[in-house]
Amino acid sequence: MHHARGERPPEERPPDEQPPSERSERPKPKSRRLPRSVRERQILDAAVRVFAEHGFHQAAMDEISEAAGISKPMIYAYLGAKDELFVACIRREASRLIEAIGEAVDESLATDEQLWRGLRAFFEYVSDNRASWTVLHRQANIQGEPFSGELAEWRDRAVALIASLLTRATAAAEQPVQTEQMEPFAAALVGAGESMMDWWLDHPEHTADGLSRRLMNLVWMGFGDMLHGHRWKPS
């Protein structure tokens, strides 16, 4: 190891993204200047990739700027220092994930169906956004207080949400359960999901649907005596 990072070759600027053919057709053909909002998206995309690959401290701002196709001072101008950039990544990716799940879960559905759709949306989102997941799950937790708190907030929200789902699911049973009693189970479920996610990264032959189904069965049967006692099936 001995802290020797790969040296970059001289790196001639690559010939061009769009070859200069039909150059008089476009309104702005040879200009690389792009509006701030576009650059911010590009920077965040690159930052998520690089943070996911190397981790927060290993990730060099130079590498992020290179991956984003822009120079370093622009990052500082648009998104601030490294920690602010990282928080911006966490916020964007967390809200994307929440949004993906939120779109799948319809309040008007039955509790079990909500749970099933939420799980499936979770597995499918992560399978399509591995870098995002890595930043959220693997990086944000590790770095000190500014970042871990940012994520713990989301995590607690997820646990509380699931606990309330499970509590409502058992409300009609003969022996209703307090939300407080339910939280360890909800935490276990969230953790089981995270763990299956990690396991999945090394066993990509399984499908999102299959994994969602396994986890759903585990939860559903775990509370089987309070609910129905039969194997749950997706509709």
Added chain:
Amino acid sequence: MHHARGERPPEERPPDEQPPSERSERPKPKSRRLPRSVRERQILDAAVRVFAEHGFHQAAMDEISEAAGISKPMIYAYLGAKDELFVACIRREASRLIEAIGEAVDESLATDEQLWRGLRAFFEYVSDNRASWTVLHRQANIQGEPFSGELAEWRDRAVALIASLLTRATAAAEQPVQTEQMEPFAAALVGAGESMMDWWLDHPEHTADGLSRRLMNLVWMGFGDMLHGHRWKPS
């Protein structure tokens, strides 16, 4: 943040660990020289604490040496460079955890009892060794290939072990399960344990026994239709 680590005050060497009273009583009263094996233990103890608190990259060798009460070159002389030191930490803490669980699980016992005792040992060990757990679970996974592989090996072993336990538990049932089919469940169980561990760090009012019991119930009932279908109780 702006990478400004806390500045150490001038810090006079504290007067003395053992005051110079009765100095002619001890065989080696005023000498601070200690044999290599003792220093290695001290260094590993300090390193685990510091790695757990700050993470691998944030942890400065100077801080570890200070925490160990020894100067930095001794660490390099005894345990090598930073990455080698970290690997040494992972190896020691992993084998300690394995050993603690291994002592609790007696091969001659019934499968369910083995699982129960293993879970309890796990929760109890971690509750007594939080820094160790943090290094293992939170740090080792994050750092690049040298370290994550070291831990993934242990983790896979745990998943395989649990899968085989569960498989044997269902072997006599009407519809036996292949170990291969069992692995996602085992991974989910390991992840559930890890997650409850993390959750526990923020909710210390719960007991190791209570959490073990909850998780045991979750697993047991999860396979209830293959086994007995009733709530499992510790003896």
Added chain:
DNA sequence: ACGTATTCTTACTCGCCAGTAGGTAATGGA
């Protein structure tokens, strides 16, 4: 007493990387 191996220290070097200074060049409105 005397050499030898071991423990232990202070005081450095040197590369990496976050963050910045001080510009240039395109754009778009008046």
Added chain:
DNA sequence: TCCATTACCTACTGGCGAGTAAGAATACGT
């Protein structure tokens, strides 16, 4: 056409922290 604004760059600095050189002091066998 001019000017203000926005987009963008190259080339630096400052310091943090891993790793080391060179030697000092203690134990221990003979």
